[in-house]
Amino acid sequence: MSATASARLILTRLHEVMASRLHAQGKLDQVVDVIGQSLDSEVCSIYLLREGMLELFATRGLNKSAVHVTRMAIGEGLTGTIAANIETLNLAEAKAHPDFQYRPETGEEKYHSFAGVPIVYRERAVGVLCVQHVDPRRYEDIEIEALQTTAMVLSELIANAGLIDEEEALGLTEGQTGTHTVTGLTLVKGLAAGQAVYHQPRVTIDQVMADDIEAERQRVYRAFDKMREQIDNMASQAEFGGAGEHEEVLETYKMFAYDEGWSRRINEAIDSGLTAEAAIERVQQRTRMRMREIDDPLLADRMHDLEDLANRLLRIVSGQLGTAAQQGLPRDSILIARNLGPAELLEYDRRRLKGVILDEGSLTAHVVIVARAMGIPVLGRARGIRGIIRDGDEILLDADHSTATIRPSPQVTAAFDERFAKTREKQAAYAKLRDVEPFTRCGTRIQVMINAGLRDDISALAMTGADGVGLFRTEFQFLVSATLPQRERQTRLYRDVLDAAGDKPVIFRTVDIGGDKAVPYLQSEHAEHDENPAMGWRALRLALEREGLLKVQARALLEAAAGRDLYVMFPMVSEPWEFDAAKQVFEDQLNHLRTKKKLLPDSIRFGAMLEVPALAEVLDILLPRIHFLSVGTNDLTQFLFAADRANPKLAERYDWLSPSILRFLRRVSLAMVGQQVELGICGEMGGRRLEALALLGIGFRRLSITPAAVGPIKELVRKVDLGEITSAMNGWLSDPTVNLRKELQAWADQRGIETD
Template sequence: MRGAYGGPRVLLRRLREVMAEPVTAQERLDRIVVLIAANMVAEVCSVYVLRVDGDLELYATEGLNRAAVHLTTMRKGEGLVGLVADEAEPVNLSDAQSHPSFSYKPETGEEIYHSFMGVPILRAGNTLGVLVVQNKAHRSYSDEEIEALQTTAMVIAEMIASGELATPGGGVEPVGRRPTHAGGVALSEGIGLGHVVLHEPRVVVKNFIAEDANAELKRLDAALANLRASIDVLLDEGDVARAGEHRDVLEAFRMFANDRGWGKRLQEAVLTGLTAEAAVERVQSDTRARMQRQTDPYLRERLHDLDDLANRLLRELTSPGQGMAPAVTELPENAIVVARSMGPAALLDYDRSRLRGLVLEEGSGSSHVAIVARALGIAAVGQLENATGLVEAGDPIIVDGVSGEVHVRPTPDVERSYADKVRFRARRQEQYRALRGLPTRTRDGVDVSLLLNAGLLVDLPHIEETGADGVGLFRTELQFMVASSLPKTSAQEALYRSVLEAAGGKPVSFRTLDVGGDKILPYMRQEPEENPALGWRAIRLGLDRPALLRTQVRAMLRAASGRELRIMFPMVASVAEFDEARSVVERERARLETHGHRAPAQIRLGVMVEVPSLLFNLDEIARRVDFMSVGSNDLMQFLYAVDRGNARVANRFDTLDVAFLRALRQVAEVGRRHGTLVTLCGEMAARPLEAMTLVAIGYRSMSVSPAAVGPVKAALLDLDVGELRALVDPLLAAADGPTSLRAALGAYAAKRGLQVEP
């Protein structure tokens, strides 16, 4: 490399000296550009910082007109500097002015310079600015010079991200610590104000410049060897030796950890003068910047694997032997957990008294972690792209579980606005609590039973808090999903008995194990399926694995000794499936009595109506069952052939579509004709406008999340069912009416002053 001081290592040593000087951040930046220009024999060195408004501002220069500092700006994508920022890739040109992206800024005096090299200033894959060198002569900069400039850009990135750089004259702030607003999908209602806790905490690199490159190489090689060995050990252990998701992740780790190209890039970064930790950060930041711009979902998925592996390597460097060990997170007050994805067991590991919210890059409203979040009463937002890259541990953050919005490092006015919202919600909750003791009876005297959806013991106190009439859906699979191995009969029995006791004599409907599809048990072998939502799951799995179903039914029967027991079977597609499941219950009851155990005082059996084929067997099934529960989430998914976990199509159809309401009304009518209780227990019933519509088409029992009981009850107490039915029935009968009733129903609610907002 051509340079007065001998190359990148000398440059980094000089940088370390500059960083240690007791000067302002702006003065330090001014000295850095002088140092780089001298080292690289460049006539110009400039730093452009990306601002919160998306423009790039000249923050420091050696060689250009210094009066242009803080005056010259360009849009991201404008000119060669904008091109570097937009592409997050270096640009190296011997004749910059002939490039189609060249943009001339007369105030800078750069028209005399021909060669140009610009590198992005990256942190965690996010572009914070651009570092540029220029010369009058036509020359191409060497790979070693590009490497040196990229390495230097890391140090500048930390200055920008730390918020040290002042904004002169009240100008627009740098992007590094900017307030960020992003939108996702609301998973659990509520508003959470707090500070970021990363579920997989990133190791923060503080020392970038190495004292001894050879010593750093040895540290890197040792950490890589330890990491590879620990992955091999985990893959050979029994709990992941089977095929499955955990093994697939570890196999991906092993593939990347042994990739020679990755190892070589890490070594090359160390040889430029970086510490081993800074080299890992540098290589991964470059990789993340490139892969974030890929549209291929497979490549983006691999980025998550690489991020995770890089962080584990950093842990190995800072704490040898701990690379593959679970990260330990100290939970502050008002914690908001941010993660790529998370299972329900992991969420339950956090101290609930300190947990205020959850933000996920993945996750849907029907995922089990979302269900647990609702049970814990914390705000949750999912499908927030690059959530873990937008935040730093400790950042102030607001999670709006109503709108699906997340505010990172919010401005004071946003904080005040949400503080007001929290106070308003608290007052509203007080109003709902005042309704707790009232029966849910509409203005024209129609009684409606409001029940709870539950799945954990933590849900049960909500019966008393909300005044609910019981539990309309107890998801038994959550116990299986949070356990490390298949729960024994005794453990299941203890849970079901505790639930019945906590219900205090109010009815509880236990749904038998509903796993398969997107609900995977880590200890159960799962065969790959082309379409798991339509595959081997729920009652199909139970009937094919009768020992599993028998064990669960046996635990329920024992737990309900002398009490009423309600059992319902999920995803029943035919009358024959119910008959077979019923025979399992009858055999287990006979077995119980044979062995001298006290049986339940009454056993009531039901089915989940969620497979469309059952809509054409409703009369037959209604004669056999004691009750029916409509699973509106799955029924809608199957009826419209829409994968509710797919963000592109999940919201394509409306729950208030005429076709769906006709199907739901048909179930209610058949239940009424046969004297069979019908409850709707999907998310649809938790929204006041939808709940009112359900009552209008014949539903008298609904099961909702604890947070929804108050809003739904308040809406129903003000409802005139006969009046609303007179509006709905003709619309459902019309051959040429609207496809969705949402607009008409919303207008009706607004005219009557009904509370339909959650």
């Protein structure tokens, strides 16, 4: 008998059993008989999750006296292993498996072969269905598939019959229904509180068994047609700049979308008696189980692609389309997702979205760059959150300490609120400094500017009283776009930013994409195999290769700044000729606009970012050609220390207050003395008070930092005497101590200068 026929026969009989007037135990006793007879199995047993343990609820072939007596923890024995890993086991000799445990009360010693499948309900294992034979043999694929289909239907039936607790049906053990703390990787620091909202709300399958198989088949056909249309549109709408990884991804999607084998398996599941939704989920479960057996990362990625498509298909066929952003956030929310794209994050109401927790996520992900700009704390790599957090759960997110507290107790909430209140008090105090100019005690004016990347960020100028935008990251528009932004769109954004900034300067950094900020529609053949993307074909290197890209941006900036002052900064300049080449692109576009009698900027000031250490060795050549120089401390630090900042093991290893980097920065500062070139710092280093204190002591007078750091840095500046800190820094750097950070902290404490 085929797997489809076996499953259909079992489903028909199960439906009759569950529709009968028998009590719950009587139904289960009949269920194991039905399955055992249909699969010609000597033993069939059902274990269900009760109070955190897998309990033998019904059996055909084992000792009846073991029912409700034999219990195993998740991960214990073969049954516990199946539940823990949500995987299928198919063994010719059960005793040979390292997790095998003998339970004498069951009388199973005479059975050799064993096969078991998890009973999965809402992505969690709530039980195990297993069969055994005396003869040692592996079960046929059709038998395993029949068991898997049966287990899926059984999960719905036992939940509806009240055979498992609602909490356990949701995959929450007793310990997970109360306060629970999850840990992860801090992607964006900050505190936040709100109710859990899933980015893609779970598709609830209300009906598992089909009333009309042909009607279900037609629903799947229509869903496949719609999904394939969506995938084709994705490919046709993209304005690609050449071959690249994006095309491979789309081709893989198209391959799966049109895969006859995938659609055939779904059809077979429908033939066995499942609804369209249940059939897709049944095949998706099989995919997840196969993914766990794949060691090849490339193949595993392809299986992830298939699961993404299965989710898309499931949403189409169920009519449960859209994300939580499209449905709207009714209250303060913490967003839960496996991963997010930057465009998806920007769809959310920033007044309601307080934080994000990701099952995956990395420090270099595009969404992290955007979230940091939005001031939204993000916790990543919080494994298993989907089995712990329910929609609507209260969450306290402490991304400063890489934790999130789920369903907090009143005491925990009170402590968190107190800490939050202190943070708000400090913010209120900093807000009072909005209109206060940051002069040092010795009377020197320090420029405090903000970093920005979104149109809405410019409002921070008025809120903080910052002197301008020291770094506007133009790549954000490229990162959140599905296609290369057209010149008109770029011009509109830059003009809006300048309008919002008023008479305060905005330094536009030309597009810094590629490397760890790759976009699918604009890949370079040089970047396809970058082993170290941060040091690869990116930023100005890519822009000079794709001259059309820089030409369009230059034209957009020049037109947007008509009648105003324009500040342009080139990223990742390694040698003076790269600056000259980039500036020439702007000069060519400027001449073109002159011939068209277009209104031009009143003035154009060009600058460079010092991120590549090599540039420091040729400053004497570069300085006569530029108006300003900004040191990008984030990239500079990783290049100086040969330490990838995306690597968690190295992220905190090298200190910004190390004599090596401070000596380097002081050398750059001294090279600027007597030059008509402004020097500034861009990056997180300038936004930390102790580090900012050190920077003031080695000659830096302009800091471009996050808006949230403006108040604290202004407060710091007003307490500093530049003569004192310069003298102290010169002494420490001439004869470095073992711990310069400790020395500087003690120096600040003695003078009542508060640090982070």
